[in-house]
Amino acid sequence: MFTICFREFKDLFKSIRSIIIILTIFGVTLGVAKLISQFGGPVKSLGLGSNAYAGGLLTLLLIAGPLFVTSLSHNIINQELHSRTIRFLATKTSRDKIVLGKFLGIILFWVICLFIALLLVIPFSKAFYFLEFIQAVIFISYFVGLTILISTLITKPSITMFLGIAIALAMPVLGIWSMVSENIFLKITSHITPYFYYTQETTSYTYLVVLFPLIFLALSLLIMRKKEL
Amino acid sequence: MYAIEANNLSKKYGEKVVVNNLNLRVREGSIFGFLGKNGAGKSTFINMITGLISPTSGSFKLFGDSKYSNKDIYTKIGVLPDYSTFYEHLTALEHLKYFSKILGLSLTKDEMINILRLVELEDSANLKAGKFSFGMKKRLGIAQALINNPRILFLDEPTSGVDANAALNIHSLIKNIAKQGTTIFLTSHNLDEVEKLCDDIAIMDQGVIKIQGSMEELRNEYNNSITLYVKHSKVLEEQKKWLEKNLLSLAKSLKVGYTNTELILDNEETIASVNKLFLSKDINVYRLEVDEPSLEEIFININVGKHTA
Numbered sequence: 001m002f003t004i005c006f007r008e009f010k011d012l013f014k015s016i017r018s019i020i021i022i023l024t025i026f027g028v029t030l031g032v033a034k035l036i037s038q039f040g041g042p043v044k045s046l047g048l049g050s051n052a053y054a055g056g057l058l059t060l061l062l063i064a065g066p067l068f069v070t071s072l073s074h075n076i077i078n079q080e081l082h083s084r085t086i087r088f089l090a091t092k093t094s095r096d097k098i099v100l101g102k103f104l105g106i107i108l109f110w111v112i113c114l115f116i117a118l119l120l121v122i123p124f125s126k127a128f129y130f131l132e133f134i135q136a137v138i139f140i141s142y143f144v145g146l147t148i149l150i151s152t153l154i155t156k157p158s159i160t161m162f163l164g165i166a167i168a169l170a171m172p173v174l175g176i177w178s179m180v181s182e183n184i185f186l187k188i189t190s191h192i193t194p195y196f197y198y199t200q201e202t203t204s205y206t207y208l209v210v211l212f213p214l215i216f217l218a219l220s221l222l223i224m225r226k227k228e229l
Numbered sequence: 230m231y232a233i234e235a236n237n238l239s240k241k242y243g244e245k246v247v248v249n250n251l252n253l254r255v256r257e258g259s260i261f262g263f264l265g266k267n268g269a270g271k272s273t274f275i276n277m278i279t280g281l282i283s284p285t286s287g288s289f290k291l292f293g294d295s296k297y298s299n300k301d302i303y304t305k306i307g308v309l310p311d312y313s314t315f316y317e318h319l320t321a322l323e324h325l326k327y328f329s330k331i332l333g334l335s336l337t338k339d340e341m342i343n344i345l346r347l348v349e350l351e352d353s354a355n356l357k358a359g360k361f362s363f364g365m366k367k368r369l370g371i372a373q374a375l376i377n378n379p380r381i382l383f384l385d386e387p388t389s390g391v392d393a394n395a396a397l398n399i400h401s402l403i404k405n406i407a408k409q410g411t412t413i414f415l416t417s418h419n420l421d422e423v424e425k426l427c428d429d430i431a432i433m434d435q436g437v438i439k440i441q442g443s444m445e446e447l448r449n450e451y452n453n454s455i456t457l458y459v460k461h462s463k464v465l466e467e468q469k470k471w472l473e474k475n476l477l478s479l480a481k482s483l484k485v486g487y488t489n490t491e492l493i494l495d496n497e498e499t500i501a502s503v504n505k506l507f508l509s510k511d512i513n514v515y516r517l518e519v520d521e522p523s524l525e526e527i528f529i530n531i532n533v534g535k536h537t538a
Contacts, residue, residue, distance in 0.1 A: 003327065003330040003331045004331065007327060011318075083314045084310065084312050084314055085314055085315065085316060087281060087308070087310040087312075088308075088310070088315075088328060088373060089331065090280065090281060091279050091280065091281070091303065091306065091308040091310075092303050092328055092331045092332050093303060093331050093332070226283070228281070228282045228283075229276070229281040229282065
């Protein structure tokens, strides 16, 4: 499991993508922080953090996080199925370990990227925002879990790429819209997006989001166990 | 103990039965050849045994253990799937390192190079798999199946797409691996290859095993006739008639010529009697050639329904 995890992490991290993501998080966090510092009150009321830098990071992730995750990892499982390299893995270890290894590999990639980006922000913020870092990782793990589930369900990488981007664009819109809408359907649906939990006054709500990737992962494991390779 | 025991193993896709109540025993340490036309169910059988697909019904055991009750089964089997694609950005060496770590093995670089040497890929150890030819990928597939020194090696069409020299080397590799006690389960379209390499053979057609046994047993079950070609000194017309008359009691059919005679015999024991008969008439026998039914003949005949197992 850990071999697959580290391979996944290495494949993601050694490419130019990791540098782009770290620089984007770093740059946008600083940029948004400047804006937030000018409109601190309203932003704080939206639950985007008590600090301008942390708010900048969370704003970026809430809006672009899903797109980052799905564009990088939409084919995490189905590429192996499509190219049939999964046959080499599945005859050497259990399917559970393959799925869990890949999940942990993507999570590790994001933990490192967010950690480095927040380290780079320290000279400006004069602090490391550990709590926001944990919240950011939890938020990202929601979409990592969802991406794994979609990639396990749908065999064609081209379809998951399209679907992943569609979900990544629709989810923030749906999440934010549901906060201001009185539509009952939207209100109910908002509970299955992480945005509902990230916009509550009590920050402990955000930890409930951990349940979602666990559910997505459990479903992925069930599907994977029955899959014909 | 059997390396593989399949009991009433079946696989259905909707109404289509791909493998139908298959019973199979593979002796530990043997090279087992699994033959059949495309779509006969060979790969489906291997995929069930190696855990890539689930059987619809029936069960199987590997070395006496049900596959799913024995978690260390992965260390006992090596698999070359019928379709070998690799991670294009990884080199041959990186592939072996990755796969061996997944298996929990810690092979040294030298050990991995030695495995690549076995399949003649040591010079391409640091070449990315994306640049490999089809034949090289096939050989890398065999190499990755060998990293855990498996007790049973599943090879699905190991020589398809490789050149003649490489195929010969793979044959000698298979023999060497078998000598070390590894059971080899081989599927192939190359009947000569199976005939040359395998101790036991099963021929599958439309999801069922039509015939199974050693080459000798297959010949006996299919057709115990052998063809004997005799090259002899020139015979006179009188000798020829005498031969025709006396050989008829030994042969099923015969064609006596002045210098060559062809006989269809029931078994090999009759050859000595034939030889004696020639010598009793002072006819010198220069050469005796025996032609047994090849696996190809057996295969063709079984598949056109001339044989009922």
